[in-house]
Amino acid sequence: MRYTPQQMRSLVGIKPETERYWKRILGPISGYEGHTACYSLGDVLALKLIASLVQGLGISITRVEPLAIALFERCNSPLLEMRQALAMVFDITSGRVTMGATLIIPADSIGVIAINLTKAIDELRYQLLDAADSQLGFTFAPTGLSKVKAS
Secondary structure (H helix, E strand, O other): OEEOHHHHHHHHOOOHHHHHHHHHHOHHHOOOOOOOOOEEHHHHHHHHHHHHHHHHHOOOHHHHHHHHHHHHHHHOOOHHHHHHOOEEEEEOOOOEEEEEOOOOOOOOOOOEEEEEHHHHHHHHHHHHHHHHHHHHOOOOOOOOOOOOOOO
């Protein structure tokens, strides 16, 4: 399933201006244009994690940019691999992104951040389920159809 830019922004919690700026900075989404559904679920998860770093921790998007390719690759990896990981570990100094089974970071680590991946996935899941439930309330009145004669 693919998500439109508006759906992605709603799930990630960013404004259109932020999306436009991030598309200039982040290579993996730089080619996404228009209003068509172009974001995969993995892309949305990656952007949600980036929003956690930028909005939650105050890290500049330009500091996150070197991690973008690896992050998007990890987030678009098979679901089984994602379910086994508890944390997404960002090493800002080396530009590495790994998935790990622990949130514990050694005290001497500099520039390493771990985000609870299970929590991020669960939040995204609940947002998607809420959106699906809200769409169930739409009802359409019966509409009569008439035959059109060909000329």
